[in-house]
Amino acid sequence: MxxxxxxxxxxxxxxxxxxxxxxxxxxxxxxxxxxxxxxxxxxxxxxxxxxxxxxxxxxxxxxxxxxxxxxxxxxxxxxxxxxxxxxxxxxxxxxxxxxxxxxxxxxxxxxxxxxxxxxxxxxxxxxxxxxxxxxxxxxxxxxxxxxxxxxxxxxxxxxxxxxxxxxxxxxxxxxxxxxxxxxxxxxxxxxxxxxxxxxxxxxxxxxxxxxxxxxxxxxxxxxxxxxxxxxxxxxxxxxxxxxxxxxxxxxxxxxxxxxxxxxxxxxxxxxxxxxxxxxxxxxxxxxxxxxxxxxxxxxxxxxxxxxxxxxxxxxxxxxxxxxxxxxxxxxxxxxxxxxxxxxxxxxxxxxxxxxxxxxxxxDRKPEVSTEGTLAPDQLQGHIQFSQVNFAYPSCPAKTVLQDLTLELKPGQMTALVGTSGEGKSTCASLLQRFYEPQSGEILFNKEPLKSYEHHFLHKKIVVVSQEPVLFSGSVKDNISYGLKDCTDKDIEEAARKANAHDFILQLEKGYDTDVGEGGGQLAKSERQRIAIARALVRQPQVLILDEITSALDDDSEKKVQQALAQCPNQTLLVIAHRLKTIERADQIIVIGKGKVQERGTHQELMDKKGHYYRQRTKLFTNEPSQ
Missing domain, CATH: 1.20.1560.10 (ABC transporter type 1, transmembrane domain)
Structure with missing residues (x-):
C-alpha cells in the first residue's frame, strides 16, 4: 500500500x-x-x-x-x-x-x-x-x-x-x-x-x-x-x-x-x-x-x-x-x-x-561539401577566381581575400608574389577546397569547383608544400599515398621526374626503405623530392608549388624544372621567392591586401616600375637574374 x-x-x-x-x-x-x-x-x-x-x-x-x-x-x-x-x-x-x-x-x-x-x-x-x-x-x-x-x-x-x-x-x-x-x-x-x-x-x-x-x-x-x-x-x-x-x-x-x-x-x-x-x-x-x-x-x-x-x-x-x-x-x-x-x-x-x-x-556535417559528382574524361587546367571574398573560420573578422579575380590558363606557369599574409597560400588552400569562400566563385574548366567529385578533384589539383609531410612507411607507400592502382613503374617514373630516383636507390632497402615518423630518417631536400614525386605520380592537371625549391640545390631544382616543362598541358601555380623561378613564369600576379595589384610578365612588371618593381628587393632574394 x-x-x-x-x-x-x-x-x-x-x-x-x-x-x-x-x-x-x-x-x-x-x-x-x-x-x-x-x-x-x-x-x-x-x-x-x-x-x-x-x-x-x-x-x-x-x-x-x-x-x-x-x-x-x-x-x-x-x-x-x-x-x-x-x-x-x-x-x-x-x-x-x-x-x-x-x-x-x-x-x-x-x-x-x-x-x-x-x-x-x-x-x-x-x-x-x-x-x-x-x-x-x-x-x-x-x-x-x-x-x-x-x-x-x-x-x-x-x-x-x-x-x-x-x-x-x-x-x-x-x-x-x-x-x-x-x-x-x-x-x-x-x-x-x-x-x-x-x-x-x-x-x-x-x-x-x-x-x-x-x-x-x-x-x-x-x-x-x-x-x-x-x-x-x-x-x-x-x-x-x-x-x-x-x-x-x-x-x-x-x-x-x-x-x-x-x-x-x-x-x-x-x-x-x-x-x-x-x-x-x-x-x-x-x-x-x-x-x-x-x-x-x-x-x-x-x-x-x-x-x-x-x-x-x-x-x-x-x-x-x-x-x-x-x-x-x-x-x-x-x-x-x-x-x-x-x-x-x-x-x-x-x-x-x-x-x-x-x-x-x-552528427556534424562538414561546412565544405564533398558531394560533387562531376568527373569528366577530358579536362583542361583552366582556373578562374571570380570576385572571391574569404576569411578563415578561426578569425572570421579578418578578411584575407577581397573581391579577388584572377585566371590561370592551361599549359602556363603563373607565379603569385607578395608579402607574407597577403593571401597567396590562401588561394592554394581554396583551390584544394580546404575552405569555402564566403562569396564569389572558383571555376575549374568553367564549372564550379564544388561540382567536382571529391577524389577526382584532388587527383587533378595537387599541391607540394614548403614543409612536405611524409607518413610512417616505405618510400613507395609515400609516393603512392592514397592511390589504389599505382604500379611500381608509375612510382619509379615519378621519382625520376622529381630527381629522387638516384638517392632512393642508395637507401638501405631502396623504395622499401622506411622513412620514419614524419620522414625523420630523410633530409629535408630528400623529403621535398619525394613529395614532388607523390604529386607527379597522380598526373595532375593543376600543380601548385608552394616554395618547393627552397630546400633543393641548384642541380636538383634544374632537373625538377626540366621535368615540369615536359608536361605542356599542365597548369602550374607557383608561390616562390627565388627570383630565377619567378622570372620564368608566363604570368606574375602581385597580391596585396587580398587583391590583385599587378599582373604581367617579369619584364612587363619591371617596366611599369610599380608594386613589383618597388618590392622586388623586399620580396625576393638577392640572387642575380638569370
Missing part, C-alpha cells in the same frame, strides 16, 4: 504541478540523455541478434554466437543464485527439527551444484560480454575516425587536438563499456529480482510487502544523486579534455617552449588544469560517498524492522526459523538488486554524457 501510494503521489505531482525553470532544464537534460542512450543501443544493433538469438542458432559464425550462448549462461547463473538461499533455509530446518541424513545430503549436494554451476556460467558470460564490448568499441572508433577525416580543415583549426584524441580514446571506450555492461546488469538484475520476490512471497507475503516499502525511498535518493553526479561527471570529462589539450600543445611545440624558457610556466599551467580535475573529482566522490551512506542507513533500518517482525511471525507459528534465514538472505540480495536497478537507470544516463560528446562529432 505504501509503494502504491508513493507511485500515485509521484504521478499526480508530475502531471499537475509545473516544473520550475531549473527543474525543467534538468528534465530536458534527462530526456536528452534518454535519447542519447537509445542511440547508443541502436549502435549495438550488429550485436543485438547475438544477445537475443536462441541458443540453437549454431549455424551462425563464432563471433555471432557469443552472446546467444551468454543468454543461456545467464539463465544458469540466475537459477544457481536464486535457489542457494532456499536450500540454505532447508538445511537449517533439517538440523533444527528431526535430522534426516538423506534430506540433508541432497540439500547440500544441490547447494554445491547450484553454486559451482552459477560461478562457472557467470565467468563465461562476463568474458563473452567483454568481447562484445570490444567489438562495439572498435566499430564506434572507426565510425568516429571516418567522420573526423571528412570534416573541413577549418574544423581542426577551431577544435583542439587534445579534445579530439580524448573523444577517440576515452569517450568511445566509455560508451561501449558502461552502456553494454549496464544493460547486461539491468537485464540480469531485473529477472533475478522478479524470481526472488516470487520466492519471498511463498515464504512470507507480509514480510515481502514490508521490504518493498523501501523501494520508493531508494528511488527518491537515487534521483537526487543522479542529478548531481551526472553534472559533475560531464564537468570532469571536459576538464580532462582541456588538460590533454594543454599537454599535447606543449609536447608538439617543445622546441618553442625550450627556446623561450617557458618550462616552468607550462608546468604551472598544466598543474592548474590538474587541480581543476582534482577538485571536480573530489566533489563528485563526496556526492557519491554521501549517497552510499544514506543508502546503507536506509537498508539498515529496513533490516532491523524485518528482524523484529520476523521474530513475531516465528513466535506465532507463521514461519519457521529456516524460512526466516532464507528470507533474510533473499532480502539482503533483493535490497542490493533494487538499489542496483535504481542505480543502473541513473548510471546509464550518466554514461551517455561521453556518448553526447561523440555524437556531436558524428
Amino acid at each position: 505504501g509503494t502504491g501510494a508513493a507511485v500515485a503521489a509521484a504521478l499526480f505531482w508530475e502531471i499537475t504541478i509545473p516544473d520550475a525553470d531549473e527543474a525543467a532544464s534538468e528534465k530536458k537534460s534527462k530526456q536528452k540523455s534518454r535519447v542519447l542512450f537509445m542511440r547508443v543501443l541502436r549502435l549495438f544493433r550488429p550485436d543485438l541478434p547475438l544477445l537475443l538469438e536462441d541458443w540453437s542458432s549454431c549455424h551462425w559464425l563464432c563471433y555471432k554466437s557469443d552472446l546467444s550462448y551468454s543468454n543461456l549462461l545467464m539463465v544458469c547463473v540466475l537459477k544457481g543464485e536464486m535457489f542457494i538461499p532456499f536450500y540454505t533455509g532447508k538445511v537449517i530446518d533439517i538440523l533444527g527439527n528431526h535430522y534426516q541424513a538423506n534430506e540433508f545430503s541432497m540439500a547440500v549436494i544441490f547447494m554445491g551444484l547450484f553454486s559451482l554451476g552459477g560461478s562457472v556460467c557467470a565467468g563465461g558470460r562476463g568474458g563473452l560480454l567483454l568481447c562484445a564490448v570490444g567489438s562495439f568499441t572498435c566499430r564506434i572508433k572507426l565510425k568516429l575516425f571516418e567522420t573526423l577525416t571528412k570534416q573541413e580543415i577549418g574544423f581542426f583549426e577551431t577544435i583542439k587536438t587534445g579534445e579530439i584524441t580524448s573523444r577517440l580514446s576515452k569517450d568511445t571506450k566509455s560508451m561501449g563499456m558502461t552502456v553494454c555492461l549496464n544493460v547486461n546488469v539491468l537485464l540480469r538484475t531485473f529477472v533475478k529480482t522478479v524470481g526472488m520476490i516470487s520466492l519471498m512471497m511463498s515464504l512470507s507475503w507480509k514480510l515481502t510487502f514490508l521490504v518493498l516499502m523501501e523501494t520508493p525511498v531508494a528511488g527518491v535518493i537515487q534521483n537526487v544523486y543522479d542529478t548531481y553526479y551526472q553534472r559533475l561527471s560531464l564537468a570532469v570529462q571536459d576538464a580532462m579534455a582541456h588538460a590533454n589539450d594543454a599537454a599535447n600543445e606543449v609536447v608538439s611545440n617543445i622546441h618553442v617552449v625550450r627556446s623561450f624558457n617557458a618550462e616552468k610556466h607550462e608546468a604551472n599551467r598544466y598543474d592548474q588544469r590538474l587541480k581543476t580535475i582534482h577538485d571536480l573529482k573530489t566533489r563528485r566522490d563526496t556526492v557519491r560517498a554521501i549517497y552510499l551512506l544514506v543508502r546503507r542507513v536506509t537498508g539498515l533500518v529496513m533490516q532491523v524492522l524485518m528482524l523484529y517482525y520476523g521474530r513475531l511471525f516465528i513466535q506465532r507459528g507463521q514461519m519457521t526459523a529456516g524460512n526466516l534465514v532464507s528470507f533474510i538472505i533473499y532480502q539482503s540480495d533483493l535490497g542490493d538488486n533494487i538499489r542496483t536497478l535504481t542505480y543502473i537507470f541513473g548510471d546509464m544516463l550518466n554514461s551517455v554524457g561521453a556518448a553526447g560528446k561523440v555524437f556531436e562529432y558524428l
Whole structure:
C-alpha cells in the first residue's frame, strides 16, 4: 500500500504541478540523455541478434554466437543464485527439527551444484560480454575516425587536438563499456529480482510487502544523486579534455617552449588544469560517498524492522526459523538488486554524457561539401577566381581575400608574389577546397569547383608544400599515398621526374626503405623530392608549388624544372621567392591586401616600375637574374 501510494503521489505531482525553470532544464537534460542512450543501443544493433538469438542458432559464425550462448549462461547463473538461499533455509530446518541424513545430503549436494554451476556460467558470460564490448568499441572508433577525416580543415583549426584524441580514446571506450555492461546488469538484475520476490512471497507475503516499502525511498535518493553526479561527471570529462589539450600543445611545440624558457610556466599551467580535475573529482566522490551512506542507513533500518517482525511471525507459528534465514538472505540480495536497478537507470544516463560528446562529432556535417559528382574524361587546367571574398573560420573578422579575380590558363606557369599574409597560400588552400569562400566563385574548366567529385578533384589539383609531410612507411607507400592502382613503374617514373630516383636507390632497402615518423630518417631536400614525386605520380592537371625549391640545390631544382616543362598541358601555380623561378613564369600576379595589384610578365612588371618593381628587393632574394 505504501509503494502504491508513493507511485500515485509521484504521478499526480508530475502531471499537475509545473516544473520550475531549473527543474525543467534538468528534465530536458534527462530526456536528452534518454535519447542519447537509445542511440547508443541502436549502435549495438550488429550485436543485438547475438544477445537475443536462441541458443540453437549454431549455424551462425563464432563471433555471432557469443552472446546467444551468454543468454543461456545467464539463465544458469540466475537459477544457481536464486535457489542457494532456499536450500540454505532447508538445511537449517533439517538440523533444527528431526535430522534426516538423506534430506540433508541432497540439500547440500544441490547447494554445491547450484553454486559451482552459477560461478562457472557467470565467468563465461562476463568474458563473452567483454568481447562484445570490444567489438562495439572498435566499430564506434572507426565510425568516429571516418567522420573526423571528412570534416573541413577549418574544423581542426577551431577544435583542439587534445579534445579530439580524448573523444577517440576515452569517450568511445566509455560508451561501449558502461552502456553494454549496464544493460547486461539491468537485464540480469531485473529477472533475478522478479524470481526472488516470487520466492519471498511463498515464504512470507507480509514480510515481502514490508521490504518493498523501501523501494520508493531508494528511488527518491537515487534521483537526487543522479542529478548531481551526472553534472559533475560531464564537468570532469571536459576538464580532462582541456588538460590533454594543454599537454599535447606543449609536447608538439617543445622546441618553442625550450627556446623561450617557458618550462616552468607550462608546468604551472598544466598543474592548474590538474587541480581543476582534482577538485571536480573530489566533489563528485563526496556526492557519491554521501549517497552510499544514506543508502546503507536506509537498508539498515529496513533490516532491523524485518528482524523484529520476523521474530513475531516465528513466535506465532507463521514461519519457521529456516524460512526466516532464507528470507533474510533473499532480502539482503533483493535490497542490493533494487538499489542496483535504481542505480543502473541513473548510471546509464550518466554514461551517455561521453556518448553526447561523440555524437556531436558524428552528427556534424562538414561546412565544405564533398558531394560533387562531376568527373569528366577530358579536362583542361583552366582556373578562374571570380570576385572571391574569404576569411578563415578561426578569425572570421579578418578578411584575407577581397573581391579577388584572377585566371590561370592551361599549359602556363603563373607565379603569385607578395608579402607574407597577403593571401597567396590562401588561394592554394581554396583551390584544394580546404575552405569555402564566403562569396564569389572558383571555376575549374568553367564549372564550379564544388561540382567536382571529391577524389577526382584532388587527383587533378595537387599541391607540394614548403614543409612536405611524409607518413610512417616505405618510400613507395609515400609516393603512392592514397592511390589504389599505382604500379611500381608509375612510382619509379615519378621519382625520376622529381630527381629522387638516384638517392632512393642508395637507401638501405631502396623504395622499401622506411622513412620514419614524419620522414625523420630523410633530409629535408630528400623529403621535398619525394613529395614532388607523390604529386607527379597522380598526373595532375593543376600543380601548385608552394616554395618547393627552397630546400633543393641548384642541380636538383634544374632537373625538377626540366621535368615540369615536359608536361605542356599542365597548369602550374607557383608561390616562390627565388627570383630565377619567378622570372620564368608566363604570368606574375602581385597580391596585396587580398587583391590583385599587378599582373604581367617579369619584364612587363619591371617596366611599369610599380608594386613589383618597388618590392622586388623586399620580396625576393638577392640572387642575380638569370
